[in-house]
Amino acid sequence: MTKLTDTAERPGGEDLIGKISLPGVFALDGSSEAMWVDVIHRMEEVYSELLRNETDLERKNAELEEAQTFISSVVASVSDILIACGSDGVIRKVNPAFLTLVGLEEATVIGTRIFDYVVETDRKEAERLMSAGQEGRVLEGDLHFRAAAGREECLAMRCAALFDGRRRRFGAVLTGRPISELRQAYQALHQAHLDLQRAQRKLIEQEKMASLGRLVAGVAHELNNPISFVYANIYTLDRYRKNLVSYLNAVHEGAGDDQIAELRKRLKIDAILADIAPLLEGTIEGADRVSDIVKNLRRLSFSETAERRPVDLDRVLRNSAHLATRAKNSRASLTIDSDPDLFIDAHEGQIHQVVVNLIDNALDAVANRADGKVHLSARRRGKAVELVVSDNGPGIAEAEMSKVFEPFFTTKDVGEGTGLGLWISFTIVQDYDGEITVNNNADGGAEFHVILPLSS
Ligand SMILES: Nc1ncnc2c1ncn2[C@@H]1O[C@H](COP(=O)(O)OP(=O)(O)O)[C@@H](O)[C@H]1O
Ligand SMILES: [Mg+2]
Structure with missing residues (x-):
């Protein structure tokens, strides 16, 4: 700003003085002219101060608008629903996600209460969430909302307290995300998992039974061989016993030598006596094999309790x-x-x-x-x-x-x-x-x- 202190140096030709020239109204002597010049000078100062303030304000306003547009677009692009309300539950601000959920215009919603949109049975829960107060503490819970077209939508909500500039709580901000679909998907997944588990158990059970069946068949097969020759041996031994009994009876009844010799030949007594030992051996071997198979079977269970x-x-x-x-x-x-x-x-x-x-x-x-x-x-x-x-x-x-x-x-x-x-x-x-x-x-x-x- 130009400094106008010495008017004497700037006679009547000065712009400002010229503009406010009051010819013939006052007779300006030297001192009053100086006073006027001073007044005009002050006014000029105030005026330019005002101008400066106005540009400042305009700049700040533009900045504020920009910030607001930014915040609004952020809020608008949040896919979760967002509700800001007072302590009484009266809605101050919502985002488009909430409007889409309830199918209403913003103007209709602002001023109503959040409880108007929550199903009756969830009111207590809504009140609990709204009580979120202590600094930094966020409450969580599920709320069922009365959604557009008569639907009901369950949302997982988070609620935090709203504070004013002096850190005084004056309301709450709620954010929420629909979980109906998630829950449905989860339930379907859970069901599929259960079905799978059941099928698996059934398969294992079937496999166990089949395995057991094969084991039994295998064991039966394994046992069949030794048991059958044990049987065969015992039948042969029984046949031998009959021959021996007949022969011994004849001996005890005092039959003649010729008769005894004839009997000994016919009843194949010598062959029988020679065969008894290997027959018994074979039978014992068969029994041993049975015993081995059983031992092996026992090993299958592996209940080793001793220390390694x-x-x-x-x-x-x-x-x-x-x-x-x-x-x-x-x-x-x-x-x-x-x-x-x-x-x-x-x-x-x-x-x-x-x-x-x-x-x-x-x-x-x-x-x-x-x-x-x-x-x-x-x-x-x-x-x-x-x-x-x-x-x-x-x-x-x-x-x-x-x-x-x-x-x-x-x-x-x-x-x-x-x-x-x-x-x-x-x-x-x-x-x-x-x-x-x-x-x-x-x-x-x-x-x-x-x-x-x-x-x-
Ligand atoms: N060294 C090997 N060389 C070739 N085939 C083998 C060999 N070892 C195991 N096998 C195969 O694996 C099968 C199963 O072996 P195993 O479980 O010991 O039963 P097993 O010997 O009673 O048949 C054998 O029948 C054979 O076909
Ligand atoms: Mg083997």
Whole structure:
């Protein structure tokens, strides 16, 4: 602003003075002219101050408008419903999502109470939510709203207190999200899950029954053979007994030598006497086989309650290999290569069983080969041991790879295989948190890998 202090320097020609020139009204002497100039000067100051304030205000107003447009567009684009109301529940502001929900215009809604839109049975809950007060505390709950077209919509609500500039609570803000659809989807999912569980249980049950059926059939088949020859032997023994009784009766009744000799020949007494021992042996063997089968069956339940102890894997490998080759009378060459000091916390019998099963199978696989080879290796793999049993037999067909661990899967002739060996091995290994897998090796033979955790 131009400073006008010295009027003497700016005689009558000054703009402002010229504008307010009052010729002939007052006779302006030097001092009153100075006064006027001062007044005019002040007015000019006030005027420009006003101008400045006005631009300032206009700028602030523009900023405010911009902020408001921004907030409004944010509120409008929120897909959740938003209701701001006073402590009495009177609605001050809502967003378009709420208007869409209730199917009403904003003007109709403002000034009504939130309780007008909540179903009667949820009124208490609405009041509870509205009581959200303590600073920062947000209350949550579900409310059923009377939605457009007579529908009812359930919303998951969150309610926070509204504060004025002096931190005094004057109302509440509620936000809500429709959950009817979500809940329906959840219920459908839950139902599907239940159905699936039921179907699965049924399947497992069916599988159990089928498995049991196969087990019974397998056992019956296994038992059939020894039992039938025990029976046959006993019938023969009974026949022998009758001959012996006839013969002894004749002897006791004092028959003549010729008669006795004739009887001895006709009743085949010598052959009978020679046959009794092997017959009894065979019968005992049959009974032993029955007993073995029962023992094996018992093992199937695996109720090992005793404590596990560190088992020397190398010793188990050597023992099992020795027993298995002896039992099978195998010509195959069997090699063992194991790292030292491999101990597993286990029941030795179970580890033995797994190893014997694998060696047995490998020996069976190479039984028809003149150059049959079975190789066992045990290697430390961090905190576990990897046992590999590999052979140079025919290997396992791709289609059968996944089946070999199933109970009763066998490609062996009746009486030679039960199809339980690998299944039992699988169960045992699983029990020890281990893993058993199979693949064919470079020679085309099968290669079983067993991973077991080492003793800590
Ligand atoms: N080393 C192997 N080489 C080829 N086939 C094998 C081998 N080991 C197992 N199998 C296959 O897996 C099947 C199941 O084995 P297993 O469960 O031990 O039962 P089983 O020996 O009584 O048949 C065998 O019948 C055989 O077909
Ligand atoms: Mg087997």
